[in-house]
Amino acid sequence: FIEDVTMPDDTVVAPNENLVKIWSVANMGNSEWPEGSMLVHVSGEPAAAGKRKAVPIVVGKRYEQVGIAVDLVTPSSPGRYVSQWRLMTPDGHYFGACLW
8 A cells, every 4th residue: 555546534525425536556566466356345334336346456567556446435324434445366365455
């Protein structure tokens, strides 16, 4: 995780609002992320548009910084919500830090 490109922590938004959450992340590992890797919802309020729980990502080459985006819809009831996501290989192995 490098930074929140959109919607930093504690951003206040209206109910039922369509928005795009973008995180900047970097591949600091020893190899490229596998083709077909995705960002998947792991806990909290999914809030993804159409309730999608997995989003394809741009493959991060070694030491490359990329943006990962999710289309979200805020819940209809006011409150404090957190949606946690994590990168996953095509064969189901999580990698990297949790994003929220």
